[in-house]
Amino acid sequence: MTNGIGRAAGALLTYSFLGLMAFLSVFPFFWMVLGATNSSIDIIKGRVLPGAALATNVGTFFAQVNAPLVFWNSAKIAILSTVLTLTVSSLAGYGFEIFRSRHRERLYRAMLLTLMIPFAALMIPLFIMMGQAGLINTHIAVVLPTIGSAFVVFYFRQCTKAFPSELRDAAKVDGLKEWQIFLFIYVPVMRSTYAAAFIIVFMTAWNNYLWPLIVLQSNETKTITLVISSLASAYYPDYGVVMVGTVLATLPTLAVFFFMQRQFVQGMLGSVK
Amino acid sequence: MVHARRGSIGRYYDVNGWLFVAPVLGLIGLFMIYPIFWSLWMSFQSGRGMMMKFVGFGNIVRLWNDPVFIKALTNTMTYFVVQVPIMILLALILASILNNPRLFGRGLFRTAIFLPCVTSLVAYSVLFKGMFATDGVVNSTLQAIGIVSSPIPWLTHPFWAKALVIIAITWRWTGYNMIFYLAALQNIDRSIYEVARIDGVPAWARFTHITIPLLKPVILFTTVISTIGTVQLFDEVYNLTEGRGGPSNATLTLSLYIYNLTFRFMPNFGYAATVSYVIVVLVALLAFFQFFAARERDK
């Protein structure tokens, strides 16, 4: 076997493997869009051709679901949660990395241990707390427990290691206060880190399921994820309508990903240095 | 070094340090630490709904004699033992292929394989449930190309239901892990690979002897994160099996069992809290072993 044939065979193998993986990754999206054009029975029967039921499905979806309100709820929760998480986590990541002290190192390690706490162990106490605070059925109650995330703090601290200390020294010579250094030097320099964190946190918040399911009691406060789940677990689910819902629910996260892909990859690079 | 410095500079550093980290510590304290201790207190109680009484270690004794708990624990471990290695290996292979700058259509492949991560856990579970229905698109394709002669009972047979859950999680998370590896690989000097290639080291050996050792910290990090995710598995199983973890508890996970004990069965918050502490202990042990194993191999 000559080297040339071996290399060609290797390339063929590589590309078929990649092609198969890419196909498997994308096919469910393709099927989801097709599903939105098919009737419920055709979807269950595995039809993979475009159908004629798109208008009916979209019509039923908008008749059953107060779509503008539901999307507004989801957007409000996701954006509020993301902005607050990024703010407090980047503050902490910066604080832990720049101002090191023995006590804070210990606290940092203890904080990382909270990654092990399953949400299932928290939900009942959290729900009682929210009830006592009179926050049940509010979006504040959904957002509050998601802000303090050890994972995002960890991510920002890792990225802060790449923040050049000369910038800080120069700023201090110029007489900037600590909060000014953070706001006017750190934040702009680290914007790709923020972008990557934004994508991850936004998607998590937008797709959050169990906690909103427990806290949000009325149809007026529901998010799109909850709506899809109840459409799919209805007594007689109409899968065409469910597919319309999943397509619409996936569009925003897809858009965020495509618009911020470049910053995202750059940001990830920083995190694993 | 810093704490050795006494006086005004030390205090200045300290005050600023605390100010920056205080908000997050406050939030984590209020919404994680406080409730987890509350849960611990509940785990020593048992009863129906609000009528709880102190039972000491009674709940732990009950765990040993509870076949459903044992089943949920076994399932969770099965998911972890089978799924995490498959996914990590797949992500590593994909990352090292896609790291080649001469690869045609590299960005396109990367985007395609990362794409599943943008779907919500609920949405993709609903999608998979439809695709893997008895007469659904997966079975009809497998039958059409002659791999199987009759439809695979994806959602009604214990083995296949477990397989489906593993397929689903792998689909959703492989690209996510791959991105971490890709990012780490970009920091490795490509000339190492060139030298190895010229020296005649085959691709597979380059993968096992260069890529894996150099990526070890990232692999460790993603393994720990995936372990935590798998051990807490809930949304997928809940939405694939109508919240039951069936057939015959074959897909039941610890988190779903906690949910059932809290919301579907006679509500016993104390016992549910005890099961949730099993997850805490499990994750702690697994994370410890993974760190330990990584350190051992360093020597």
Next chain:
Amino acid sequence: MDNLARALPRIAGLALASVSFLAVTAAQAKEITIWCWDPNFNVAIMKEAGARYTKTHPDVTFNVVDFAKTDVEQKLQTGLASGTADALPDIVLIEDYGAQKYLQSFPGAFAPLSGTVDYSGFAPYKVQVMTVGDQVYGMPFDSGVTGLYYRKDYLEQAGFKPEDMQNLTWDRFIEIGQQVEEKTGKKMMGLDPNDAGLVRIIMQSAGQWYFDKDGKANVTGNPALKAALETVGKIMSANVYKPAAGWSDWVGTFTSGDVAAVVTGVWITGTVKAQPDQAGKWGVAPIPKLAIDGATHASNLGGSSWYVLESSAEKAEAIDFLNEIYGKDIDFYQTILQDRGAVGSLLAARGGAAYEAADPFFGGEKVWQSFSDWLAKVPSVNYGIFTNEADTAVTAQLPALTQGTPVDDVLKAIDAEVSAQIQ
């Protein structure tokens, strides 16, 4: 000046708020919030009931919230557990199997209606599931009296007439199933191996349950449960069923015309009739009977009732509303029977034109009259507080049954799991 400009919107907001507050108190409007599931059944029926009450009480309005059934149960349980009243509705729908669980776990959470409602007018088994001590809670609603729905066309092809479908035994039912498959290629019934509904139907038809009258586990020495498991095992080994994964898949087995029969509660009638192309092809017979002592042709599956939360701000109105409509309005029951196929449990409403009407969808059979007759024969059992747990134990053991494990061993395994669960 600057401060004033900033304060203005706030003052305006305050003024607006007090105006709307005044408006609310002036009208004395009361809104009753209700949680339930199934938009074509419970939700629609509750809206009809609300509309009727608002006609005579214009100051009371209704907010019927439609959730999935699991969501209602989960939200109710979380709300009760948190002890916060503002998370709960005024009225909630609870399935009969779960009623005792809620009443006993959260004492004081539900309003007793013993003083207001005349319970002697309702089917006794419905009242029993909502009684704790000498107090009765809740307003009995629909019945899940069971029937055997069958496709006349398929059975005729296989050589069976409607007369042949009356008063069957389960063994005969399976024989017919085998012949139906031979002649038509259709399976006899859809079966979800992860749902113990059929086991419950067969067990209750012989007057037994997972628990005895005192609420103790009744598994290993329960002839009805044993016979029910044997029957399901026979259906599986004779392979006369089409497997279904989950509820909607199961519904799909008969709406798509893939199976020849359905054994379930009367509330499925609306779904069966929702396929206009199958009009005239369906018939209804009593369910098959076991060959053991105390066996009958009547049973129950599901059914639910309305409960008023003790913490409700509109408690008095909510109770009055339930009593006026569900406790007394005969015409209301006629309407929901005709429109939705709901068989209520108010005995006085079990007659009248709607019940005597012949249904063209079922080839002119008087199906409602039949269901009404069977309802009176449903054996009364104690659902206890652990039905969900026992159900899970049964579904966990169903595969063992099909793999040929002796029934007594299966019963022992179920008993072990139930005993561990019901502490």
